Amino acid sequence: MIQIYPYDSEGFFLGQPETLYPDPGTGQYKIPENSTSIPPVKDGQGMWRPWFDSEKQEWFEKADQNYKDSLKSPADPPSAVDQLKAQSAETMVQLAEAQNLIESQAKMIADLFLMLAEGGEA
Structure with a gap:
């Protein structure tokens, strides 16, 4: 054979x-x-x-x-866990940006109150 x-x-x-x-x-x-x-x-x-x-x-x-x-087969779609990790990372970035914005606004408000307390005009 x-x-x-x-x-x-x-x-x-x-x-x-x-x-x-x-x-x-x-x-x-x-x-x-x-x-x-x-x-x-x-x-x-x-x-x-x-x-x-x-x-x-x-x-x-x-x-x-x-x-x-x-x-070649197309790349496997990301798993649910990988999608959640990506969403979590994106949310963390957005949260950090929001915290920076809040801090800068708080500083701006504090500076305005200081100027008003000193009798200055804004």
Whole structure:
């Protein structure tokens, strides 16, 4: 029994190897058309979009960067905990800004009262 790697009419790997058993009468393996016993790897690495050159009996990588990017899954949405952390951080920033504003207004009011107490005009 051997593994064979089928490819379509354009030479692209179909994605799943198949098991091939020897002919019971001859004991020989008869590899079907559009299949090879050569695994779709290059330099020991798998390929994104393997293409088989039947004349050279070799697999080639045919995926460009756009193709590779299209296969990547979108980033996972933030979890509820992460969303709450972000909201909490935003609320803390808003609270700090509000406290600064209150302090500056309190200083302004204190300065006005001081000016009035000293008999000055605002």
